[in-house]
Amino acid sequence: MKLTGVTVGFEPNADVSWEGIRAYAIAKTIPDHEIASATNTPEAKAYIQNLLQPKIKAGVEQAMVGQLNGPRPVRLDVVVKRFAIASAVQRILIGGNHVMVATATLVDARTGAAIITYPDLVAQVVVGQGIVGTAVQAAIDSAMPQTTTERLIAEYGRSYRTLAGPPGPGGSAAAACGLFRPCHPGTACASNGADRRSRRGRTGV
Structure with missing residues (x-):
């Protein structure tokens, strides 16, 4: 099989907790105390998803480089159910890790027929918790060549590659x-x- 492309979509009620929320608030000059309600709208969700979609596409494509090189053209369709980057405040107060949940379907590029589907495939990046753990994690993150978002997407790509390698x-x-x-x-x-x-x-x- 030969991978000809990766498409990324979102479930209608996809849960996205990501820095794109802040980007939307800045673009729309939304004050901090109104962010929670203002970003829970169809317009805001579409804006945030449109920012995130090319990042997931690029990350999964990178993870799959060299994995599918046969004659049959196939496409990988990824539909995101949850993409959550745990904030520093969350990790200090209640804890949490970075999580991506998405259904991955390998599709025949010629016919559009599904070849195999992995529903709700989960990837997780475990990070420091509490005051000390969050501070240490911040230092680690700053020294990393990839952003937190890129690392989570890469982990999802590796998870899929492990299943369908x-x-x-x-x-x-x-x-x-x-x-x-x-x-x-x-x-x-x-x-x-x-x-x-x-x-x-x-x-x-």
Whole structure:
């Protein structure tokens, strides 16, 4: 399979807690005490999602470089359910880590048919908690070449790559069942692939 592109969308009620909220407030000159209510509108959500979408697309594409190089053109469709960057205040008061939840569907680029879907795939970046942990984390983050957002997206890309990576020792079940190489009749790979196809009615893939 050859990856020809990555698309990124958001569920209708996607939960996005990200620095784009601040960007929207600045663009619209919204005072701090009104940010919570002013950013909970369709316009604000669309603005924030439009800022985040190309970052997720670029990060997932980078994570998948060199992973799919076969003849069959495929596309990866990512639909975000949750993207949350835990603020310093949150981590001091109640705790929390950075989390991304999104459904990833590998699609035949020619026909649009779904090949395999991983619903609600979760990626998490664990960070320092409490006053001391948050202060230490700030120092670590400042020395990192990637932003917090970029690291979370990269972690999601790695999570998908682990599930749907190339076959071989430690390779994924999806890869072993012929998604990344041909299955030959009578082999265990072919049997597993047939079993996977028989479950499509239940799994939606």
